[in-house]
Amino acid sequence: MKKSTMETTVGIFIVIGLISIGYMAVKLGDLTLFADSTYTIRARFASVAGLRVGSAVQMLGIEVGKVEALTLDQEKQVAMATLRIQKAVTIYDDAMAAIKTAGLIGDKYVQIDPGGAGTPMEENALIVDTSAPLDIESLIGKFAFGSIGGDDE
DSSP states (O other): HHHHHHHHHHHHHHHHHHHHHHHHHHHHHTTOOOOEEEEEEEEEESSOOTTOOTOEEEEETEEEEEEEEEEEEEEEEEEEEEEEETTOOOTTTTTTEEESSSSSSOOOEEEEEEOOSSOBBTTTTOOOOOOOOHHHHHHHHHHHTSSSSOOOO
């Protein structure tokens, strides 16, 4: 009788451990299992240099989504970023998007100005008012070699 009680106790702990590992995998992996609490919008950029899949999407300094995909629009010769945004966040059709850098040499992220004068964006809507990232490396190179403004003697 004692052996079956011990086996049952061990079995319960193993099941609890597997459920805990599964829960942590879902939470840390940003997976959604039951309800999709996000929607997708797209943004057209001249360049997405430094931006990568999984980068943050921020609005007013708060993370509201992630970059889901980066593709090339062959027809218009621009880069397309697909952004997955939380459903609780409303972005309007007059929104603006810019690629920014966290700190001087930090990771790139997409900063969205949500607009407000237009109508709310729907699934797969396109943000056309965008600005490409500032190329810090070329600015440092220009400064180092003296080609940025200043006195030319």
